[in-house]
Structure formats: structure tokens, C-alpha cells
Amino acid sequence: MLEIKDLVTEYGSVKALNGISLVAHEGKITTVIGANGAGKSTLLRTISALEHPRSGSITWKNKSIVGLSPEKIVRLGIAHVPEGHAVISQLSVEENIEMGALFRMRSNKTDVLLAIQEIYQLFPRLEERKKQLAGSLSGGERQMLAISRALVSRPSLLLLDEPSLGLAPLVVEQIIQTVNDLCRNTGLTVLLVEQNANTALGVADHGILLSLGTVAADLPAAQMKADVALRAAYLGY
Amino acid sequence: MSKASSYGRKNLVISILFTALVFFLSIKLDPYNQGQLSVALMFFIGILSIVLLTGASGQISLGQGALMAVGGFAAALGILNLGLSIWLAIALAVIAALLAGLLLGIAAARLSGPYLAGTTLVIALAIPSLATRFESVFGGDVGLTIAFGNPPAWLTTLMGEVGYEQWQLLATLPFATLALFLTLNILGSRTGRSWRALRDNEVAASLAGMKISETKIFVFVISSGFAGLAGVLYGLRGIVGPSVYPISLSLLLLTGAVLGGIRSILGALIGALLVVFLPDLIEWASASFSPSEQIANYLPAMISSLLLILTVVLNPGGIAHGLHHKKRRH
Amino acid sequence: MDIFLSAIFAGTSRGAIYALAALGLVLVWRGAGVVNFAQMGQAMFSTYIASTLIAQNYSYWIAFVVALISGGLLGALVDLLVMRPLNRKKSSSALDSPAMRSTIPVIASLGILGVLQAAAGMIWAAEERGFPTPVNSLGLVINGKIMPFTAFDLFVIGIVFVTLVATTYFFKGTGMGLAMRASALNPEVARLSGIRIGLVRTLSWVISGVASSLAGLLVTPSANLSPYTLDLILIIGFTAAVVGGLDSLLGSVIGGFALGLLVSFVNVYDAPEDIFLAILIVLITVLIIRPQGILGSKEVRRV
Numbered sequence: 001m002l003e004i005k006d007l008v009t010e011y012g013s014v015k016a017l018n019g020i021s022l023v024a025h026e027g028k029i030t031t032v033i034g035a036n037g038a039g040k041s042t043l044l045r046t047i048s049a050l051e052h053p054r055s056g057s058i059t060w061k062n063k064s065i066v067g068l069s070p071e072k073i074v075r076l077g078i079a080h081v082p083e084g085h086a087v088i089s090q091l092s093v094e095e096n097i098e099m100g101a102l103f104r105m106r107s108n109k110t111d112v113l114l115a116i117q118e119i120y121q122l123f124p125r126l127e128e129r130k131k132q133l134a135g136s137l138s139g140g141e142r143q144m145l146a147i148s149r150a151l152v153s154r155p156s157l158l159l160l161d162e163p164s165l166g167l168a169p170l171v172v173e174q175i176i177q178t179v180n181d182l183c184r185n186t187g188l189t190v191l192l193v194e195q196n197a198n199t200a201l202g203v204a205d206h207g208i209l210l211s212l213g214t215v216a217a218d219l220p221a222a223q224m225k226a227d228v229a230l231r232a233a234y235l236g237y
Numbered sequence: 238m239s240k241a242s243s244y245g246r247k248n249l250v251i252s253i254l255f256t257a258l259v260f261f262l263s264i265k266l267d268p269y270n271q272g273q274l275s276v277a278l279m280f281f282i283g284i285l286s287i288v289l290l291t292g293a294s295g296q297i298s299l300g301q302g303a304l305m306a307v308g309g310f311a312a313a314l315g316i317l318n319l320g321l322s323i324w325l326a327i328a329l330a331v332i333a334a335l336l337a338g339l340l341l342g343i344a345a346a347r348l349s350g351p352y353l354a355g356t357t358l359v360i361a362l363a364i365p366s367l368a369t370r371f372e373s374v375f376g377g378d379v380g381l382t383i384a385f386g387n388p389p390a391w392l393t394t395l396m397g398e399v400g401y402e403q404w405q406l407l408a409t410l411p412f413a414t415l416a417l418f419l420t421l422n423i424l425g426s427r428t429g430r431s432w433r434a435l436r437d438n439e440v441a442a443s444l445a446g447m448k449i450s451e452t453k454i455f456v457f458v459i460s461s462g463f464a465g466l467a468g469v470l471y472g473l474r475g476i477v478g479p480s481v482y483p484i485s486l487s488l489l490l491l492t493g494a495v496l497g498g499i500r501s502i503l504g505a506l507i508g509a510l511l512v513v514f515l516p517d518l519i520e521w522a523s524a525s526f527s528p529s530e531q532i533a534n535y536l537p538a539m540i541s542s543l544l545l546i547l548t549v550v551l552n553p554g555g556i557a558h559g560l561h562h563k564k565r566r567h
Numbered sequence: 568m569d570i571f572l573s574a575i576f577a578g579t580s581r582g583a584i585y586a587l588a589a590l591g592l593v594l595v596w597r598g599a600g601v602v603n604f605a606q607m608g609q610a611m612f613s614t615y616i617a618s619t620l621i622a623q624n625y626s627y628w629i630a631f632v633v634a635l636i637s638g639g640l641l642g643a644l645v646d647l648l649v650m651r652p653l654n655r656k657k658s659s660s661a662l663d664s665p666a667m668r669s670t671i672p673v674i675a676s677l678g679i680l681g682v683l684q685a686a687a688g689m690i691w692a693a694e695e696r697g698f699p700t701p702v703n704s705l706g707l708v709i710n711g712k713i714m715p716f717t718a719f720d721l722f723v724i725g726i727v728f729v730t731l732v733a734t735t736y737f738f739k740g741t742g743m744g745l746a747m748r749a750s751a752l753n754p755e756v757a758r759l760s761g762i763r764i765g766l767v768r769t770l771s772w773v774i775s776g777v778a779s780s781l782a783g784l785l786v787t788p789s790a791n792l793s794p795y796t797l798d799l800i801l802i803i804g805f806t807a808a809v810v811g812g813l814d815s816l817l818g819s820v821i822g823g824f825a826l827g828l829l830v831s832f833v834n835v836y837d838a839p840e841d842i843f844l845a846i847l848i849v850l851i852t853v854l855i856i857r858p859q860g861i862l863g864s865k866e867v868r869r870v
Contacts, residue, residue, distance in 0.1 A: 295666025350669030351602035542681025
């Protein structure tokens with residue numbers, strides 16, 4: 001279980017997160033929605049230690065992870081797929097995937113090879129293109145690659161930042177479904193940040209609505225999806 | 238308007254106080270320290286050129302020594318071939334350096350950070366080597382001989398006997414004062430503010446309508462003029478040649494600028510005094526444990542390099558930053 | 568014709584050395600975002616160590632290996648003692664602006680150069696000393712005919728070739744090499760993948776230190792050893808790296824060979840005094856016509 005309490009993160013003097021508390025339960029999809037600038041990405045970046053919180057606590061499996069480095073946090077089973085199909089375009093598809101497992105290559109090479117095989121089963125298109133440079137992939141394929149890069153570390157918590165950004169609806173559907181299947185079949189915990197609230201709430205178990213760095217609502221996903229007043233007030237539809 | 242004129246008056250007062258202080262010292266000091274102080278003033282002018290270039294506009298140059306050489310050689314050629322007086326030769330030196338700065342600036346405006354540093358470093362090495370290449374004009378490895386000469390009669394009538402070092406110091410002083418006054422005014426003016434805007438955020442400055450390339454070139458030209466002035470005065474101590482303006486001179490000036498505080502005029506003065514008097518200071522401090530000659534020779538370079546590293550790591554604002562810590566940073 | 572051929576051979580062997588120096592610069596630029604002007608100072612220092620060992624009758628090869636190791640150690644020290652604290656300090660620094668961020672490490676590296684040169688002067692004095700070659704450096708004689716190259720030329724070209732092959736294998740064929748490329752290309756994604764970029768950075772300083780020490784050992788026999796002699800190699804190495812593209816390893820090697828030939832032809836057909844001028848002209852021409860170099864990518868120059 002990931003538990004966050006009173007988290008505050010600042011950029012200079014601007015409070016991007018202003019006292020956020022939430023819980024992501026094991027084996028469930030928790031989605032964080034909200035308008036642009038609500039602090040969604042900052043939340044994930046603070047969990048994976050790319051940003052340092054000013055105050056507050058983050059505990060994962062009952063241990064505080066505040067103050068650890070991003071490299072260390074990956075080793076605790078938390079994998080972050082940042083916004084914008086974050087792959088390294090000058091490296092090949094194969095290398096991008098391998099990169100995600102470098103840290104455990106020496107200790108458990110057989111499992112890494114197995115994990116790579118599983119990823120190619122999950123995304124056969126990546127196997128077809130494994131020698132190509134990541135920069136030559138389509139947007140959807142790049143997002144798959146970014147997720148693969150995270151999955152190959154065999155995480156128990158996946159932080160997914162706006163996977164739908166800039167993708168065609170059909171591709172979004174496919175990616176979200178894959179994540180949903182992973183969660184249901186392997187017990188992966190997912191914290192999914194989305195601007196596309198409808199899609200996210202469609203698969204999530206729980207919804208967190210952020211507004212200007214604070215939690216505006218914290219409800220079961222179905223309930224949040226049905227709350228017309230809430231949607232109108234914060235999401236504008 | 239009245240604010241501007243009171244600002245101008247403040248600059249004038251600072252400059253007059255500066256002149257008075259140095260003049261007082263020129264009477265009190267022994268000849269050796271008069272000579273050292275005059276070199277410190279020349280370095281002060283040279284470091285001001287770095288304060289303008291790097292401190293105010295964010296461009297780095299490792300080749301200020303080369304621009305000093307341009308000033309020195311232009312003056313020497315003017316004196317030896319055209320028979321100019323040293324005052325006219327100094328003017329010629331500044332003009333030559335301004336032109337060299339224009340050429341350099343046109344090339345440099347396209348570059349940033351390490352590219353600019355490396356390119357100016359190559360320039361610093363290449364320009365003195367021209368002196369060796371065109372030996373008949375520039376005097377080869379030995380260089381050309383020029384000097385401040387004897388103090389004018391009116392000065393000796395006024396002050397009694399004026400020694401060679403004292404004259405060197407007194408002749409340098411008005412130029413140091415001029416450089417100080419100009420820098421104070423440039424940095425306090427709208428021009429100075431626009432340079433800082435360029436340094437802090439090039440994109441924003443460009444969106445605000447600033448012509449980036451033109452501004453960068455302009456800064457280079459002004460800064461080069463200062464370097465040329467420092468260079469001719471430095472050469473007038475006796476010789477203009479490649480050994481007078483080696484690459485280590487450029488690095489020494491940069492060290493002085495960083496140690497004193499690369500954004501501060503006061504820092505430039507502190508830095509100049511520091512790099513000039515540091516060897517004397519070290520000799521005095523190490524007298525008690527008398528190091529071997531081999532170690533003593535390299536002690537100043539070692540200590541100033543260590544200070545340079547410590548400054549950038551621990552206190553990148555330099556000494557001046559520590560002094561007016563509470564003041565608003567400019 | 569013989570003069571032409573010997574200029575080609577001398578240029579190739581010189582170029583191989585410049586390629587190493589340029590490679591050392593590019594490694595640290597890509598890996599740590601610093602153009603390290605102290606690089607040839609590190610090389611000078613480790614060459615002095617080798618020279619001292621040889622003077623005490625150790626074999627050339629022991630001295631050679633010790634110098635390479637000390638070059639690597641010096642690289643690590645520079646990173647751990649200066650560059651890491653500088654990186655940590657940068658965000659809160661009084662001089663925080665993009666222009667200064669790229670300038671300050673350059674100034675720090677000049678400080679390191681000064682320290683190394685002064686230390687070498689204190690330890691080994693300033694007088695120039697020679698440095699041996701492991702093989703004959705006179706014109707090679709085959710079938711009674713004097714060849715336009717020396718055994719040492721062949722040695723240099725061979726050892727640099729082996730180094731380049733090993734480096735290529737390291738980057739393309741090993742996990743650590745992949746980690747280094749990933750960290751250089753996108754530090755954030757690399758960290759999120761669990762790559763310890765601090766360690767990777769230090770490693771790039773180490774490899775760069777070894778490469779430039781190798782350049783120092785190979786160039787010193789023809790240049791004599793003093794605290795300042797290798798400054799020239801730094802300038803040439805920098806120009807070679809810019810010509811090739813500061814972010815391209817292959818480009819830096821090509822640039823090194825190109826500069827080697829240029830220097831050799833200026834030496835033979837013109838005059839040694841013109842070398843700096845020729846280098847300056849090449850540097851400025853490249854920066855104006857193709858600032859990203861032969862193989863560099865366009866956006867990197869503005870970082």
C-alpha cells in the first residue's frame with residue numbers, strides 16, 4: 001500500500017502540491033485526475049524522488065521513502081513512466097527495454113530475460129521493431145515502449161503519467177486495457193494520472209480529484225464518474 | 238530625472254574618492270609597491286572587461302589576454318612606426334581593440350558556454366603566435382620596446398622628484414578612474430540592465446524585443462576596449478611581446494575576476510589587488526618555514542588555483558558577494 | 568612524393584593521438600556536461616609519474632600501466648572533489664543563470680589545471696625532460712629502403728586502433744556502456760530506470776582520464792615533458808572535438824585524424840608557427856558553417 005500524508009512540494013515559491021493525502025491500495029488502480037496545473041505530474045515526480053517534498057510523508061509497504069534517490073526507489077519496486085512517452089529516441093527499442101532492467105541484470109539475468117519475453121508477448125509490435133531506433137516508432141508504440149521499460153523492472157507499483165497524451169482514442173483504449181489486465185492478472189498496483197477523466201475512471205477502482213495542489217474529492221471511481229456536479233465544477237463537462 | 242542625476246553624482250564621487258586614495262598611496266608607498274599597485278590598476282581595468290562580459294552579460298572569454306595583446310601591439314606600432322606620443326598610442330590601442338572585439342563578437346555571438354570558452358582559448362594562443370610569425374613587424378619572440386618614459390616637467394615642478402614606478406602609477410591612475418567611472422555608469426544604466434536580462438534569460442530577452450546577437454556583439458566590443466586599454470598600459474612597462482601576454486595572463490585575470498566576485502566592480506578591484514599582491518603575501522607568510530625555491534616558485538599559482546576552485550564550489554559570488562551579502566543582488 | 572607520404576603517416580599517427588584527446592573531452596561532455604580543460608593537465612601529471620618510474624629503472628610497460636591507472640584515478644578525484652559538490656551547489660548558487668551554469672564548471676576545470684601544473688612544478692621542477700618510446704622512433708628500414716614512417720608511428724596507430732575498438736565494444740556491447748549512453752542522452756529516464764547516474768558520471772571521468780593519459784604518454788616523446796607542454800594537445804583536441812561534433816564519439820575520432828593531417832601538412836609544407844592560426848581558422852570556419860560539427864546533433868550546442 002502506498003500512503004501519502006500532507007505532502008507539500010514547491011517549485012521556487014510556488015506550491016505545486018499543498019498538503020495532499022491519499023492511499024493507493026495493493027492490486028487496485030487508483031486514478032488521479034484534475035485540470036492542467038493541478039499538480040498531478042508533480043505528485044508522481046515527488047513519489048519517484050525526481051522532486052523533493054518540502055514536508056509530509058510517503059510510505060510504501062509501511063516504510064518511509066522520502067529522501068531516497070530515484071535509483072533507489074526503482075529498486076523498491078516502484079516504476080515511474082513519466083509524461084510524454086518518455087523513451088530515449090537515439091537508442092534502439094531493445095536497448096530501451098534492457099535499460100529498465102540493467103540494475104538487476106547481474107543478480108537475476110534469467111528473470112530479466114523472462115521479463116523481456118513476457119513484454120514481447122504483451123506488445124508483439126515492439127518485438128518486430130526491436131532493432132529500430134525508438135525515435136522511429138509511432139506515438140502509441142512509444143508509449144508501449146515507455147511502459148515496457150518500466151515493467152521490465154518487475155514493479156509492484158506502477159506510476160503512469162498521462163499515457164493517453166496525444167494518442168488516438170483506439171490506441172488509448174488498447175493501452176489502458178493492457179494496464180487494466182496487468183493489474184487484474186498480476187496484482188500490480190497502479191497510480192494512473194490522467195486528464196482524460198472518463199477513460200481513467202472507466203477502469204479505475206478509486207478516483208482522486210486534484211485541484212490547485214489539493215485533494216478536492218476522494219471517491220470510488222464509479223461514484224466519481226456519476227457525480228455530475230463534481231465533473232461540472234472541476235472538469236468542465 | 239533627478240534620481241538619475243543623483244546616481245550620476247554618486248558615481249562621480251566614488252571615482253574621485255578612488256583617485257584620491259590611489260594618489261595618497263602613490264606618495265606613501267615604496268617604489269616596488271608603487272609598481273605593483275600600478276600593475277594592479279592595469280589588471281583592474283582588465284578584470285572590469287570580464288565583469289562587463291561574463292558578470293553582466295553571461296558570456297565567457299578566456300582570451301582577454303589576446304585583446305590586451307592587440308592593444309599593446311597597436312600602440313607599439315603607433316609609437317615606433319608613426320612616432321605617436323604615448324597618449325595618442327593609448328587611444329589607438331583602444332580603437333584597435335574595439336575593432337578586434339567587433340570581429341571576435343561577430344564570431345562569438347553564435348556561441349555559448351564551453352564553445353565560447355574553447356574558441357577564445359584558442360584565440361588567446363593564436364594571437365601571440367602571430368608575433369612570432371611576422372617577426373619583422375611584431376618583433377618576434379622578443380617583442381617591441383615601449384615605455385611610459387620620464388614624467389613630464391610640470392609634474393616634477395609640482396611634486397618634486399617623481400620616481401619611475403611612481404610615474405607609472407600616476408600615468409595609469411586616470412585610465413583606471415575612467416574605466417571605473419564608465420563601468421559604474423554602464424552597469425547602472427538601461428544598457429546594463431538589458432545585458433543582465435540577456436544573461437538571466439536569453440529567450441525572455443528575445444521575446445521582449447531585444448536583438449540578441451547585436452547586444453552580444455556590442456558587449457564584446459565594449460569589453461574589448463577595456464581589455465585593450467589594460468593591454469597597452471601593461472605593455473608600456475617596457476615590452477610588448479608574446480611573453481608579456483601569455484595564455485596564463487588571461488587565466489590570471491579570470492581568476493582575479495572570480496575570486497573578487499565576477500558581478501561586482503568592487504570585486505574587480507579586490508581581485509586585481511589579490512592576484513598582484515598574492516605572491517608577495519605568500520612570500521611574506523611562508524618566510525618562517527622557508528620552502529625550497531622549487532616549491533616557492535609555484536606556491537602562488539597553486540594557492541590562487543586552489544582559491545579559484547574553492548570560490549566556485551563554496552562561494553561563487555566571490556569576496557564582494559560576501560561583503561555586501563545583505564544588499565540586493567544586482 | 569616521399570615528403571608527402573611521410574606527412575600522411577606522421578599526420579595519421581598524430582591524428583590518432585588527437586583522436587584520443589578529443590575522445591576524452593567528448594566522453595566527459597556527454598557524460599557530465601562539462602568541457603574539461605583540466606584534461607591534459609591530468610594527462611601531464613600521469614605522464615610525469617610514468618617518467619619518474621622509468622627514471623627509477625622500471626620497465627616502460629609498468630610505467631605505462633601505472634600512468635593509465637593514475638589518469639583514471641585523477642579523473643575520479645576531479646569528479647568527486649570538485650564537480651559533484653559543484654553540481655549540488657549549482658541550483659542554490661548566487662550566480663544562477665543558464666549562461667553561468669555552463670560557465671562555472673569551465674572555470675573550475677581551469678582551476679584544476681592550475682593546481683595540477685603547479686603541483687607538477689613543485690614536485691618535478693620546470694625543466695623539460697624527454698620521454699622514451701617503447702619502440703624505435705627513427706625511420707623504419709625495410710629491405711634496405713627507408714620507409715616514410717617509424718616503428719613508433721605504427722605503434723601509436725595500432726594502440727589507438729585497439730583502444731577505439733575496445734571503446735566501441737564497451738559502449739555498444741556492455742550493460743555499463745548502455746547505462747552511460749542512456750545517462751548522457753536522458754538523465755531523467757536513466758534514473759527512473761534505476762541507473763545510478765552519479766556512478767556513471769564518475770566512470771565517464773575515469774575513462775576520459777585514461778584516454779587522455781594515453782594521449783599524453785604517446786605524444787610526449789615528440790614534445791618533451793614540462794607542466795605546460797600538453798596545453799597544445801588540449802587546444803587541438805578541443806578543436807578536433809568541435810569539428811567532429813562535441814556530442815559524437817565517432818565524430819571526435821574523425822576530427823582527431825583530420826586535425827592530425829592538418830597539423831602535419833602545415834608542419835611540412837608551411838611553418839610550425841602557423842599551426843595555431845590554422846587551427847583557429849578551422850575552428851571558426853566549422854563553428855560558423857556547421858556549428859554542430861560533422862556528426863553532432865543540432866540541438867546539443869545550445870545546452
